[in-house]
Amino acid sequence: MGKPKFDNKWALVYNSSMNSKNVRKRRTDRNQVIYYIQDVETLEYYIGLTALSFRGNVFRTLRRRMQKHMQRAMTENKNWGLSRALRERGTDRFVFGTLEVVRGKRPAHARETELINTMQPALNTFGVK
Helix, strand or coil, X not given: CCCCCCCHHHHHHHHHHCCCCCCCCCCCCCXXXXXXXXXXXXXXXXXXXXXXXXXCCHHHXXXXXXXHHHHHHHHCCCCCHHHHHHHXXXXXXXXXXXXXXXXXXXXXXHXXXXXXXXXXXCCCCCCCC
């Protein structure tokens, strides 16, 4: 007996079913959390944005985002305002909270930009224009 022949018709059927109308579109309307991180002694703060996760649990989402900020500050030598402040002052001096929850990525980025430009937070390194 010889090798079985590969039947190309099944590959064609499979590949043609993977066209753009059947591929799941990435969601752009997720809830986004605009948050602040503030030094309780100097009252300087940072404004940031993150996607809401943990089945809509804002506190868990922000706690995880704060952990990522702290990890990055301690492991990477970035000269960003927030990272520098976390390294120099210690993480115990900082608190975090929610400013707004916005539906959709584009509106959330626009709102974050507006808040940063209006409030001029001291720990945001890059002024968003």
